Every structure is written in structure tokens, then in C-alpha cells.
Amino acid sequence: MGEQAALERVEDPVTVDSLVADLRALGVEPGGTLLVHSSLSALGWVAGDAQAVVDALRATVTEAGTLVMPTHTPQYTDPAGWSNPPVPADWPERIREARPAYRPASTPTRGMGAVPECFRTYPDVHRSAHPIYSFAAWGADADAIVADHRFANAMGEGSPLARVYDRDGDVLLLGVGHAVNTSLHLAEYRADIDPPRITCEAPVMRDGERVRVSFEDIETDTGDFRTVGGAFESRASVAHGTVGAAGSRLLDQPALVDFATDWFEANR
Template sequence: MGERDAVEAVEEPITVDSLRADLRDLGVREGETLLVHSSLRSLGWVAGGAQAVVEALQGAVTETGTLVVPTFTGQYTDPSAWSNPPVPDEWVERMPERMPTFRPAVTPTRGMGAVPECLRTEPAAVRSRHPETSFAAWGADADAVVADHDYDYGLGEGSPLASIYDRGGRVLLLGVGHDVDSSLHLAEYRASVEMEAVRHRAPVLRDGEREMVAYEDIATSTDDFEALGADFEREVGATEAPVGAGTAKLLDQSALVDFAVEWFEANRGP
């Protein structure tokens, strides 16, 4: 949705107050832990853009709750897999050494949208240390959610996703689908399904010094996430309501992950 389309999609500008009211009507609760995936464009014309969305989310959960957003950095992924555009083969091996040090407070997100990028710059926000799959959090449990993010298996048991699961958090899909639902990656790690192992290197800060860290992971995939999400909504359920000019869905994260583990084992087998 372009800006002209966004204006035409609403009768009057979307505001912090109207977004907060819509989130409350959807069922977002004060004090909860909420993992947010979002599309600013889907909401129509928002006065103040991403800042207004962030303030509305903060107002909905309040300082007693915790907001979490993915702040992934595709520029630190394995360059051999880059395709938009691909880089020459001779660049690949030395690319990690050529990259600037990943700095949680400074390094921008890539392809994550305006809302996560805005929230990660909040003075009270904190960001996890993983150079590819970091998360930023704001609120009462922000530090605990993003602390000690494991380098190995960055969306698995040592990740903020698992911390959200343990806290009984929920997932808000704000104008987006399950194809970007990062909680389903946690289920990939938990499912008894064979996954390809991968290794990569990236420069990070340790004790204030640049260091190359090597880490292991699995080759995750989102190709079947929409089908999985549709089955979850049909069999378990999700709350759906308009937010701005868009549609939002609110889901229990632990129920989603548990369902997805069984779904992967049934649908990704040999």
C-alpha cells in the first residue's frame, strides 16, 4: 500500500489513541508479554508513522508488560546464499571479515519494517546480541527476555523466542501473515524432523572488543508457514479484529509452538 493508497484507505488519520483502542478491542492486555510482527503499510495512513504504532503498543501493554520485536540483520547471513543480488563467489569467504562489527545498539535491521526499527531505537529498549537473529524488547521483562541469546541455534532454546514461551507470551500479527511468524522457527528446533546443519561466522563485540564468532544452526524454512498457520487457526483458533485499516491476529505463543511441533513432524517427514 503506497502513501496515496494509505490515505484513501481511511476516513480520517489513524492515531496513537485510535490504534491503542483497536489493540484493546482485539484483546491486547496490560502487563502481558507480546511478540509483534507488523506491517505499517497495512494500517492505512498513520499520523506519525511507526512512532505512533510503537507508542500505541506501549500504551496497550503498559510499562508492566513487555513488547518484543524481531530485529534480524540479513546483511550478516551467509553471503553464499544471497540472491537479491547475489555476490561473486570470490567475495564469499572473506565477507565476514569485511563486515563492520555487529553492535546491538547501532546496527540497523534489514527487511524487518519500520516498526521494529523504531522500537529498537527507543531509549529504554534493549536488544539481544545475536548478529543474525536478534530481538529487541521494551518493558518490564525486556532485559530478561533478550539476555544471553545463544549464538548457536539462534532461534532455538537459548533464544528470546523460548523466553517468550516460558513467560506465557502471545503473538500479534499486525497486518502480516504466518510467513513472518518467527515463533514457528522455535517449533522447527523442537520438532523431531531432520534439518540441514549450517555454520557461519560474524564479527561481534565481546568485552568491548571486536571478535569473530563461529556458530552452528539449522537451515530453517518458511515455505509451509502459511499452511501451518491456517491449520492452527482452524483447529485451535486465533482472535482476529481490525486495527486501523488492516487486520490483526492475536495468538497464544505456546499453543502455536506446540501445535507447530506436531504439524512439522506430520508434514515434513520423509
């Protein structure tokens, strides 16, 4: 969305204070654990751009709570499988050899949007060590949520998603839909559906040296995420509202994951 279109979506500039008020009206409370998926452009014209959104989320959750965002790095997936666009046939191994090691403090996100990319750069934010499916967190339980993120089964039981679940957290869809709702991946791991397994490889730093590590995971499938999310919303209490200019939803994460686990078992 261009600057003019963003201006036309709002009557007044979206500010930190107005975002906090909108988030409070939606039901976000201080002291909770909040997993956020967001679209900056959906909010309209924001004074301060992504930084204002991060500041507003922090102010709403407060230091007594914990703010969590996915900070994934798909640039470390297998280049042989890239399709948008594909790379030349003789490039994949050259890419694997050449790309720098994943480093939580400095490796940028890719395709995650401006808000999580901004969030991960704050000096008091903790980021997990997973080279593809990292999460970042700030607040009371930030370190506990992102510590010891297992490489294998990256969004399963050893993941920040499971730790949000254990803390009875909420999911905030801020101008986005269930297609990007990572909590549904946790349900994929928990469901008795026997998905295909794949081998992943990525470079990381160990003892000051770049090493390539391999680990197994499931082949996730987001194709039905919109459907299962809609089915959950038709049966559960979900808060709907507008934050800035963005249609937004606040969901109970454990209830969503439990529902989706059953749904996947019945429909996949």
C-alpha cells in the same frame, strides 16, 4: 504502498489513540507478554508513522507487560548464499572481512520493516546480542527475555522466543501473515525432524575488538509456515480484527508452538 494509497485506505487518520483502541478491541491486554510482527503500510495513513505504532503498542501493553519484536540483521548471513541478488563470486570473503561488527545499540535491522527498526532505537529498549537473529524488548521482563541469547540454535531453547513461551505470551500479527511468524521457528527446533545443520559466522565486539565468531544452527524453512499457521487457526481460538486498516490476528504463542511442533513432525 505510496502516501496516496495509504490515505485512501482509511476514512480518518490512524493515531496513537485509535491504535490503542483497536488493539484493546482485538484483545491485547495490559501486563501481558506480546511478540509483534507488523507492516506499517498495512495500517493505512498513520499520523506519526512507525513512532506512533510503537507508542500505541507500549501504551496498550503498559510497563507492567513486555513488548517484544524481532530485530534481525540478515546482512550478517553468509554472502556466498545471497541470491536476491547474488554478489560477484570474488566478493563474499571481502564482505566478511569488511563489514562492521554487530552492535546491539546501533546496528540497523534489515528487511524487518519500519516498526521494529523504530522500536529498537528507543533508549529504554533492550536488544539481544545475537548478530543475526536478535530480538528487542521493552517492559517488565525485557532484560530477562533478551539476555544471554545463545548464538547456536538461535531461535531454539536459548532464545527470546522460548522465554516468550515460558511467560505464556501472545503473538500479534499486525497486517502480516504466518510467513513471518518467528514463533514457528521455535517449533522447528522442538520438532523431531532432524533438519540440516549449517555453520554461521558473523563479526561481533569482544573486549573492544572486532572478532569473527562461528556457530552452528539448523537450516530453517519457512516454506510451509502459511500452511501450518492456517491449520492452527482452523483448530484454535484466534482473535481476528482490524487495527487501523490492517487485518490483524492475536494468537496464544505456546498453543501455536505446541501445535506446530506436532504438525512439523507429521508433515515434514
